[in-house]
Amino acid sequence: MMKKFAMIGAAGYIAPRHMKAIKETGNILVAALDKNDSVGIIDSHFPNADFFVEYERFDRHIDLLKRKGTQIDYVSIATPNYLHDSHIRFALRHGAHAICEKPLVLNPHNIDALKIVQDETGKQVYNILQLRLHPSIISLKELVANEVAKNPNKIFEVDLTYLTSRGHWYFTSWKGNDNKSGGIATNIGVHFYDMLGWVFGKLKKNETHLSQADTSAGYLEFEHAKVRWFLSVNYEYIPNNVKSLGQRTFRSITVDGREIEFSGGFTDLHTESYKHILAGKGFGLEEARNSIEIVSEIRNQEIVKNESDIHPFVNKVI
Structure with a gap:
């Protein structure tokens, strides 16, 4: 069954690999967020995805989708390292699994805190360890x-x-x-x-x-x-x-x-990572x-x- 994705950090260097992975695994990007609007790359993969430059509007949009029956299954996170912890929490609290770029967080105690939220929500945190x-x-x-x-x-x-x-x-x-x-x-x-x-x-x-x-x-x-x-x-x-x-x-x-x-072989490893995650074999x-x-x-x-x-x-x- 096709999974619905949202993305935070759609204008970054690594974001196109996540978009490619979502598409190549047969899934769909529903919504994306980035404070920078140089995101034309979305057209190559998901031209119908909704895009936001303000976190608050993106948050509201994801909530409205859920209330209308469209639950986001995964949130892909490709933001600056220090924001990963916050954006992982966003995904979990919206009922989605989180797929996050490396490093997952900056400090070990952040992992302990995320484990609590993961247990509370029943959703999983996955790290790209390609x-x-x-x-x-x-x-x-x-x-x-x-x-x-x-x-x-x-x-x-x-x-x-x-x-x-x-x-x-x-x-x-x-x-x-x-x-x-x-x-x-x-x-x-x-x-x-x-x-x-x-x-x-x-x-x-x-x-x-x-x-x-x-x-x-x-x-x-x-x-x-x-x-x-x-x-x-x-x-x-x-x-x-x-x-x-x-x-x-x-x-x-x-x-x-x-x-x-x-x-060689680095450009395809994100797709392989997504395949593993979707098969229940991701790195947590x-x-x-x-x-x-x-x-x-x-x-x-x-x-x-x-x-x-x-x-x-x-x-x-x-």
């Missing part, structure tokens, strides 16, 4: 599980490097405000931390070696992996051979020196908790000087 559905990451998880079965004490050596260049606009927008985005590690790293915990087990150690407006780096130790990580939106840190190809993004994960190829509050705990610690802990576990790219910065 790397868990990437074929290369699924294969990696299987490889790790097989190795650990043979050697329960196996520890993998992992380097995570993610550079995604952003212009001056980034620091003027909400993404450049740590109180709204959670900072670099939260904004562009949270789904990587989720993936690492999913593959390598329980977190044992968390150190931050570098924390700047455009760059963050550190060390994570999981049950079966030691991870050096480096994240940045600064183009200058991208390797020269990548720059020479005209590319502005560099994404690399090595496991025991072997590169894990996962550069507890699945999101580990990554939220990691980024919260990174954001709030002191910088550690640790030369032995430092990511080699840190030398580009200091």
Whole structure:
């Protein structure tokens, strides 16, 4: 049966992937909200969707639909990070399930509070943790599980490097405000931390070696992996051979020196996420908790000087 969706954050960068996912899973977007009105992309997917720029009118519209017999089944949330908690609550209190972009929330205590509302309403909160559905990451998880079965004490050596260049606009927008985005590690790293915990087990150690407006780096130790990580939106840190190809993004994960190829396939992962959610297999509050705990610690802990576990790219910065 076709499900009815509403969306909050229809003008954002990631919103078209949610619209595409709703359409490709055979469902319909009934109403959308964004304070910015550059939302012509809606015409490519759901030209008959009602659109609002004021939260109050959107709230009233959803309530009126319900009273007239049109219940919204899901609310897709693609708003700035610090608003996720509020918009998830909106969905639940209107009798809809919530599908929220990463990070689900900024702090672990927000998960505890949402669980109370979830239990009160009987509706579910789902987080887009798309790397868990990437074929290369699924294969990696299987490889790790097989190795650990043979050697329960196996520890993998992992380097995570993610550079995604952003212009001056980034620091003027909400993404450049740590109180709204959670900072670099939260904004562009949270789904990587989720993936690492999913593959390598329980977190044992968390150190931050570098924390700047455009760059963050550190060390994570999981049950079966030691991870050096480096994240940045600064183009200058991208390797020269990548720059020479005209590319502005560099994404690399090595496991025991072997590169894990996962550069492709990202554009379809939202549709796969929606398929899982609609089949009752989505990732809920507890699945999101580990990554939220990691980024919260990174954001709030002191910088550690640790030369032995430092990511080699840190030398580009200091």
